[in-house]
Amino acid sequence: MDGAAHILRRFARTTIVISVFLLILNFILLGVWIFKGMNVEQSPYSLVQTVAEALQASSNGFTLKKEGEQLLEQNSAWVMLIDDKGKVIWNRDLPISLDRSYSLTEVAQFSRNYLMDYPVYVWEHAEGLVVVGFPKTSMAKYQFNVPVGWVKGLPFRIVVMVLGNAVLALLLSLLIGSRLIKSIKPLLHGIYSLAHEQDAYVEPKGVFSGLAQSINHTSLLLRQKDASLKARDEARSNWIAGISHDIRTPLSMVLGYASELEESPAVPAEQRQQAAIIRQQGEKLRSLVSDLNLVSMLEYDMQPLHTRRLRLSVLARQVASDFLNQGLDDRFMLDVDISDEQLQVKGDEKLLIRAITNLVQNSIHHNPEGCQIIVQTSASSDGRSCRIIVMDNGQGVAERDLPDLLKLPYSSARRRPVRNGHGLGLPMVARIAKAHQGQFSLISDEGQGMQAIIELPAGSCSEQT
Amino acid sequence: MEDLKHKKVLIVEDELEIRNMIDRFLRKEGYTRIFCAASCQEALAICRADKPDIAILDVMLPDGDGFVLLTSIRRFSSMPVLFLSARGEDEDRLLGLGLGADDYMVKPFLPRELMLRLHIILRRVYAAPVVEQLPVFRLGAYIVDLEGAVVRSDQGEQALTAKEHALLVKLYHERGRIVTSDALCQAVWGDDYFGYENTLMVHIRRIREKIEAHPSSPEHLITVRGLGYKLIVTEG
Numbered sequence: 001m002d003g004a005a006h007i008l009r010r011f012a013r014t015t016i017v018i019s020v021f022l023l024i025l026n027f028i029l030l031g032v033w034i035f036k037g038m039n040v041e042q043s044p045y046s047l048v049q050t051v052a053e054a055l056q057a058s059s060n061g062f063t064l065k066k067e068g069e070q071l072l073e074q075n076s077a078w079v080m081l082i083d084d085k086g087k088v089i090w091n092r093d094l095p096i097s098l099d100r101s102y103s104l105t106e107v108a109q110f111s112r113n114y115l116m117d118y119p120v121y122v123w124e125h126a127e128g129l130v131v132v133g134f135p136k137t138s139m140a141k142y143q144f145n146v147p148v149g150w151v152k153g154l155p156f157r158i159v160v161m162v163l164g165n166a167v168l169a170l171l172l173s174l175l176i177g178s179r180l181i182k183s184i185k186p187l188l189h190g191i192y193s194l195a196h197e198q199d200a201y202v203e204p205k206g207v208f209s210g211l212a213q214s215i216n217h218t219s220l221l222l223r224q225k226d227a228s229l230k231a232r233d234e235a236r237s238n239w240i241a242g243i244s245h246d247i248r249t250p251l252s253m254v255l256g257y258a259s260e261l262e263e264s265p266a267v268p269a270e271q272r273q274q275a276a277i278i279r280q281q282g283e284k285l286r287s288l289v290s291d292l293n294l295v296s297m298l299e300y301d302m303q304p305l306h307t308r309r310l311r312l313s314v315l316a317r318q319v320a321s322d323f324l325n326q327g328l329d330d331r332f333m334l335d336v337d338i339s340d341e342q343l344q345v346k347g348d349e350k351l352l353i354r355a356i357t358n359l360v361q362n363s364i365h366h367n368p369e370g371c372q373i374i375v376q377t378s379a380s381s382d383g384r385s386c387r388i389i390v391m392d393n394g395q396g397v398a399e400r401d402l403p404d405l406l407k408l409p410y411s412s413a414r415r416r417p418v419r420n421g422h423g424l425g426l427p428m429v430a431r432i433a434k435a436h437q438g439q440f441s442l443i444s445d446e447g448q449g450m451q452a453i454i455e456l457p458a459g460s461c462s463e464q465t
Numbered sequence: 466m467e468d469l470k471h472k473k474v475l476i477v478e479d480e481l482e483i484r485n486m487i488d489r490f491l492r493k494e495g496y497t498r499i500f501c502a503a504s505c506q507e508a509l510a511i512c513r514a515d516k517p518d519i520a521i522l523d524v525m526l527p528d529g530d531g532f533v534l535l536t537s538i539r540r541f542s543s544m545p546v547l548f549l550s551a552r553g554e555d556e557d558r559l560l561g562l563g564l565g566a567d568d569y570m571v572k573p574f575l576p577r578e579l580m581l582r583l584h585i586i587l588r589r590v591y592a593a594p595v596v597e598q599l600p601v602f603r604l605g606a607y608i609v610d611l612e613g614a615v616v617r618s619d620q621g622e623q624a625l626t627a628k629e630h631a632l633l634v635k636l637y638h639e640r641g642r643i644v645t646s647d648a649l650c651q652a653v654w655g656d657d658y659f660g661y662e663n664t665l666m667v668h669i670r671r672i673r674e675k676i677e678a679h680p681s682s683p684e685h686l687i688t689v690r691g692l693g694y695k696l697i698v699t700e701g
Contacts, residue, residue: 245551245552248551248553248571248572248573249480249482249483249551249572249573251572251573252483252486252572252573252574253482253483253486254573255573255574255575255576256486256490256573256574256575256576257486259575259576259577260490260493260576263577279575282573286573290553293553304555304556306555311647311659313647314645314647317645317646317647317691317692317693318645318647318648320691320692321642321643321644321645321689321692321693324643324689324692325642325643335690335691336691336692337691338691341659341662342659350555
């Protein structure tokens with residue numbers, strides 16, 4: 001399934017972007033927030049340096065300059081000056097608990113660590129060593145002892161770490177993503193099936209059980225709707241088939257007795273002529289009923305198609321010959337114009353002949369003063385479809401009325417009532433074209449003649465001759 | 466031929482009026498031995514007892530359909546059957562003919578057509594077998610003998626080739642009507658006829674040389690431009 005792979009790719013990409021973003025954010029936070037804390041107050045080393053520089057020998061011992069005192073007070077720190085012998089020769093606020101002299105060992109110890117738990121910092125001074133002590137538990141002292149090799153390898157290690165993070169993020173995202181896809185896949189499949197009007201069933205389990213249930217429900221609804229639509233169409237079609245069937249029996253009697261009267265020598269000539277009219281009208285009714293039935297079957301997809309390969313030229317010649325053989329009035333000129341003998345469609349011969357016949361009949365019917373009618377076959381420029389065009393140079397139909405001609409008579413979609421004829425002819429052609437996956441269109445305007453075009457998908461036009 | 470009117474005809478039709486109407490027309494036509502049935506049961510009983518020579522069957526009957534009835538009849542009788550049905554769909558027509566019916570007519574029907582079709586079936590099944598003779602007809606100064614496959618004239622006799630003969634048979638059968646070149650090719654070369662149009666023209670020209678006084682301006686076998694050919698025979 002293409003969709004799943006696509007989603008997985010997107011997911012992995014997004015995850016990597018997010019983790020890289022997080023990594024950068026963390027570095028920034030680390031720098032800004034954590035290390036900032038260390039520099040917020042003055043570092044103890046700079047403090048002790050300032051104090052050492054502010055301490056100067058004077059006539060009566062030592063004096064501490066104002067800035068040194070301020071700093072010490074701010075940090076509640078004490079200070080002492082130890083001479084070379086280890087004796088405290090000056091101090092300020094030195095806690096009483098502390099010794100007044102220190103051995104070399106003690107000095108070495110506290111300079112690194114604490115003096116009686118006081119964090120202390122030392123700085124050299126002309127007279128000895130300045131020691132500043134901060135209140136207990138106010139400072140933590142750490143020693144970093146790092147080999148030079150380690151420091152040199154640090155950039156490499158950082159790069160490896162970042163890369164490792166990226167790879168890990170990718171792997172994790174793929175793992176999580178593929179598990180997600182695994183649970184989404186049935187849902188995707190279900191939705192695709194729905195889109196293709198197939199039944200969908202997704203086993204409702206896991207996180208997406210709610211979604212799965214909705215898909216199943218939708219599938220069920222669609223199926224029910226489909227079935228009820230089909231049932232309704234079938235009912236309508238059957239209804240019309242039933243009516244046309246029921247009309248046939250009484251019509252048989254009308255036709256039967258009318259034609260008997262028409263032929264009976266015992267009946268006066270005038271009445272025989274009237275009987276002939278009854279018979280002719282009965283026959284009209286007969287063809288109307290069967291047309292109605294055919295249109296209804298086509299409308300509701302109930303008409304079975306007996307398709308085979310047909311050459312359009314054969315159909316065109318057949319229809320034209322039939323019209324001429326039946327005695328076409330001299331007012332009409334009927335010609336065929338075949339551009340390519342080999343144009344083929346897959347279709348139902350009877351229905352297609354019926355469609356072309358209807359079109360020619362239509363031209364004859366609407367041009368009582370006569371006209372020229374041409375049945376033309378041609379292929380579309382891309383060779384994908386074939387056309388049967390019936391055109392006349394008669395009076396035509398106003399362009400705005402054309403769409404009406406394809407609607408079924410008496411349907412609400414039709415704006416104007418049928419003028420003459422039963423109005424089933426052109427709608428029937430449109431439905432025959434539709435049943436062949438083709439389409440039917442009309443081009444005309446008042447006084448411009450009429451062009452009726454049946455366009456059908458080509459059934460491999462160029463086969464061996 | 467008159468003895469065909471003495472054949473026993475069975476009408477199976479549930480509508481009383483239609484039954485009476487057919488009965489009436491048959492009697493008027495000269496048939497005398499007519500049996501009527503309104504259901505499959507009745508029809509089968511009559512078939513067994515009276516052994517009719519031909520049956521006109523309706524498809525929709527109160528106790529079953531005509532197709533089933535025909536199947537039952539076929540178990541013991543091979544009499545010809547003509548369906549007369551209000552169901553006009555191709556499926557029904559094909560089903561009926563496929564079951565071995567001799568004809569299938571759709572209501573509403575013209576009584577004359579029913580009588581003609583009935584008569585054709587009876588003649589085909591019961592009339593003394595006549596050897597089907599191909600016609601001999603006159604075209605101007607020429608006499609076309611399709612049976613002997615020759616054209617006779619004052620100049621003597623010219624034989625027709627098999628293809629020319631087949632074309633003339635088809636054209637004569639549809640005489641006075643346009644026969645499309647497709648239909649002609651199909652009659653001669655069968656369903657795979659595509660591509661023979663030029664050959665057809667050659668054959669037509671040869672036929673004209675045999676039956677026309679002026680082959681280049683034909684009077685009998687004329688070309689209908691774009692469609693096909695027409696054979697004009699003045700009868701008598």
